[in-house]
Amino acid sequence: MASTTGMRGGGFYDAHSSGQRAAMDEFLPWMVEAMADLPLPARGSPIALLDLGSSEGANAIHAVGAIIKALRERTSADIWTFFDDLPTNDFNQLFANLFPDQTPTSRTAGIYPAAVGGSLFERVAPASSLDIATTFNAVGWMSALPATPLRQFISPSPPAQRAFREGVSVTPEERAAFTQHAREDILSFYRSRAAELKPGGKLLVQVFGRNDEHNTANGIIDGLSDAMLDMVEDGRLTRDVYENFVFPVFYRSLPELLPPSGESGEPTAFRVDKAEARECRVPFNEEFARSGDSRAWAGSYAGFIRAFSEPVFTSGLPNTPDRPQLIDELYARMANRFEADPERYEFHFISLGALLTRV
Numbered sequence: 001m002a003s004t005t006g007m008r009g010g011g012f013y014d015a016h017s018s019g020q021r022a023a024m025d026e027f028l029p030w031m032v033e034a035m036a037d038l039p040l041p042a043r044g045s046p047i048a049l050l051d052l053g054s055s056e057g058a059n060a061i062h063a064v065g066a067i068i069k070a071l072r073e074r075t076s077a078d079i080w081t082f083f084d085d086l087p088t089n090d091f092n093q094l095f096a097n098l099f100p101d102q103t104p105t106s107r108t109a110g111i112y113p114a115a116v117g118g119s120l121f122e123r124v125a126p127a128s129s130l131d132i133a134t135t136f137n138a139v140g141w142m143s144a145l146p147a148t149p150l151r152q153f154i155s156p157s158p159p160a161q162r163a164f165r166e167g168v169s170v171t172p173e174e175r176a177a178f179t180q181h182a183r184e185d186i187l188s189f190y191r192s193r194a195a196e197l198k199p200g201g202k203l204l205v206q207v208f209g210r211n212d213e214h215n216t217a218n219g220i221i222d223g224l225s226d227a228m229l230d231m232v233e234d235g236r237l238t239r240d241v242y243e244n245f246v247f248p249v250f251y252r253s254l255p256e257l258l259p260p261s262g263e264s265g266e267p268t269a270f271r272v273d274k275a276e277a278r279e280c281r282v283p284f285n286e287e288f289a290r291s292g293d294s295r296a297w298a299g300s301y302a303g304f305i306r307a308f309s310e311p312v313f314t315s316g317l318p319n320t321p322d323r324p325q326l327i328d329e330l331y332a333r334m335a336n337r338f339e340a341d342p343e344r345y346e347f348h349f350i351s352l353g354a355l356l357t358r359v
């Protein structure tokens, strides 16, 4: 079973993902520029583009639109645009975004959108069928949770030093088990894409991660963990719930994201054209710096986190009649903590990007 059912649907993710859009935009230009020398299929054959982990679609459609614009400078060939996500994703909202005026004829000439349900750690397209593949803010979600429990924290990324709390920790052994799992996930991802892409095909992989200075986890995970522990202390959640809960995201470093170089025994299917870790702009941090309004910052920050984490809490908390209220309370407590102590929950979005060519 996948480690999440997807993002919060009904337009909520789209409305609270300007951070992910900014992180995507750091590296999208690499793929746009790469369209200048993409090998084009024979005349009359379509170009196939697959985006993996598209969610409700607003950001994915923005990315795919930019790539199509670059392709149209070279060719009027038909283009398949495939949008993949887990089968539990809100694909209705994705189609609402693809057809904003709700008529099936609103699509741009020569562009054929389709949805694909399936895990990006597996094959989701026929062999050698794709010219272009992209994925944004998605490969950090683990395929499943390793068997190793985390009793003293909710993530394999340890808490930030500034967010110290008695009894909260991650051991090196726990971290190692998750690192190994994340390694296997990324190898499965590259193996699948290697099979699906044509020789010369382009792959852009972007995801939240960490660099030597900051980890995107800090702030997000510290806020969620603190809110849960506050609820344990107040008798609103049992300690058992905390000890059995793991937020199923692995925040990689750039080397942990890259495909095998050949030295590890895995065949090299990709050439790495460019790869970088960048700290990217966070719209709600910029607004806070302008206005100094910590309440507004806390509300936007909590909404951003809720959009991608709520479904994990829906399946991670016991199915009691008051679960929806407990989830509301969790996010309200987290937002209150953000407002009261912005420094403890300081947020840095480290975006990792790699542009690869199938050799």
Ligand SMILES: C[S@@+](CC[C@H](N)C(=O)[O-])C[C@H]1O[C@@H](n2cnc3c(N)ncnc32)[C@H](O)[C@@H]1O
Pocket: 002, 004, 005, 006, 007, 017, 020, 021, 024, 052, 053, 054, 055, 056, 059, 060, 084, 085, 086, 089, 118, 119, 120, 121, 135, 136, 137, 138, 141, 142, 143, 308
């Ligand atoms: C944070 S959203 C990113 C959405 C969009 N790409 C963006 O950048 O705004 C992560 C998406 O990855 C999807 N996802 C997580 N694990 C996945 C998997 N194994 N296979 C396919 N999609 C997955 C989630 O369902 C979710 O829609």
